[in-house]
Amino acid sequence: MDYIVFDLEWNQCPDGKDKEDKRLPFEIIQIGAVKLNEQFEETDRFNEYIRPVLYKTLHFHTREILHVDIQSLRRARSFPEVASDFFSWCGTDPVYCTWGSSDLLELQRNLTFHGMESPFPFPLFYLDIQKNFSLQMEDGKSRRSLEYVSNLLNLPKGIPFHNALSDSIYTSRVMQKLDKQALLDYFSIDYYRVPGSRKEEILVQYGTYSKFVSKTFANKNDAMRDRKVASTPCYLCKKPAKKKIRWFTGNSRNYYCLCYCETHGWLKGKIRLKKTEEDRVFAVKTLKLIGTEEAKRIVDRKDAVRRKNQRHRSS
DNA sequence: CCAACTAAAAGCCGGACCAT
DNA sequence: ATGGTCCGGCTTTTAGTTGG
Numbered sequence: 061m062d063y064i065v066f067d068l069e070w071n072q073c074p075d076g077k078d079k080e081d082k083r084l085p086f087e088i089i090q091i092g093a094v095k096l097n098e099q100f101e102e103t104d105r106f107n108e109y110i111r112p113v114l115y116k117t118l119h120f121h122t123r124e125i126l127h128v129d130i131q132s133l134r135r136a137r138s139f140p141e142v143a144s145d146f147f148s149w150c151g152t153d154p155v156y157c158t159w160g161s162s163d164l165l166e167l168q169r170n171l172t173f174h175g176m177e178s179p180f181p182f183p184l185f186y187l188d189i190q191k192n193f194s195l196q197m198e199d200g201k202s203r204r205s206l207e208y209v210s211n212l213l214n215l216p217k218g219i220p221f222h223n224a225l226s227d228s229i230y231t232s233r234v235m236q237k238l239d240k241q242a243l244l245d246y247f248s249i250d251y252y253r254v255p256g257s258r259k260e261e262i263l264v265q266y267g268t269y270s271k272f273v274s275k276t277f278a279n280k281n282d283a284m285r286d287r288k289v290a291s292t293p294c295y296l297c298k299k300p301a302k303k304k305i306r307w308f309t310g311n312s313r314n315y316y317c318l319c320y321c322e323t324h325g326w327l328k329g330k331i332r333l334k335k336t337e338e339d340r341v342f343a344v345k346t347l348k349l350i351g352t353e354e355a356k357r358i359v360d361r362k363d364a365v366r367r368k369n370q371r372h373r374s375s
Numbered sequence: 376c377c378a379a380c381t382a383a384a385a386g387c388c389g390g391a392c393c394a395t
Numbered sequence: 396a397t398g399g400t401c402c403g404g405c406t407t408t409t410a411g412t413t414g415g
Contacts, residue, residue, distance in 0.1 A: 068414095068415080069415065070414095070415055071415080072376075072377060072378090072415075073376095073377085074376095076376075076377095077376085077377065080377090085377065085378070086377080086378080086415070119376060119377085119415090120376065121376045121377085121415085122376080122377095122415060125415065126415075159413095159414085160379095160413065160414055161379085161380090161414090162378080162379070162413085162414050162415080163414085165378095165379085166378095166414090166415085190413080190414095201381085202412085203380085203381095203412065203413050203414090204412095204413085205412090205413070205414090206414095222415080280404095280405080308403085308404095309403090309404075309405085313380095313381080313382085
């Protein structure tokens with residue numbers, strides 16, 4: 061099993077959004093990757109440019125960012141050819157690692173556009189190095205640029221940023237600086253393909269919390285009314301924890317609830333509803349055992365939301 | 376420029392409640 | 396019945412990151 065640290069460069073419609081092909085706003089023009097063994101040691105590299113079929117000149121702004129010569133792209137191979145070779149090179153059981161979450165998304169959109177079969181397993185787990193840097197070195201929420209982190213960690217420079225191969229190399233170097241076990245523990249889940257049925261629903265145990273990814277629903281209401289989505293089983297004993305504060309929302313994006321497990325204590329619930337490419341809705345629910353002081357914070361937050369609405373109405 | 380994510384604020388709407 | 400306020404749920408808007 062190898063770790064595949066990869067990065068993509070892509071282009072967009074040079075004539076503005078109106079003229080773009082709605083099926084593919086971003087067209088991949090380079091795939092770069094570094095292969096690491098179990099010890100995170102580099103064993104191989106992959107680098108190839110891709111001949112565009114949609115956008116044959118660079119968008120003004122991407123030309124500023126990327127250092128690519130559009131002329132050389134015309135001599136490059138097509139996306140299906142390069143992508144096939146890339147996945148062969150990745151081997152049979154790779155763990156994909158990226159800087160941020162957008163690369164796997166755009167890669168799959170390009171695969172779909174070209175009518176290619178998905179080479180990925182379902183569910184697709186991967187390692188987001190940008191997120192894990194924040195978890196280990198910062199607040200867990202910030203998202204730093206690759207250049208910022210490379211400077212912070214005094215990584216050897218000399219190769220340009222915003223090139224698929226060199227960014228893969230930088231990303232792999234950041235990866236090597238992280239605590240390995242923590243990194244492997246906090247893997248991410250790709251949501252390009254989401255569970256289409258009960259059978260495909262995903263339940264994952266992390267160290268201090270559990271994560272559940274539901275099947276899709278027609279709308280938000282259906283999702284939140286679903287018994288399995290709304291349920292709050294304690295992830296240690298599997299028994300239902302009793303709701304003290306039912307699901308509520310403070311910012312329209314996340315729902316929270318507070319419940320109590322007779323054997324394991326306070327349990328915080330959080331649901332984030334997300335939309336699929338087809339505009340359907342699915343739920344990502346995390347359940348976490350917490351202490352009394354954090355339980356109180358949820359009670360306070362519920363209170364704050366109520367007061368905020370009060371103030372808002374009176375003004 | 377375009378897309379995704381996050382957070383906060385503002386706006387909309389209908390039901391519950393209350394006083395008239 | 397009518398009008399006003401409160402409240403919860405939801406959407407939209409705005410601003411600031413990141414990615415290319």
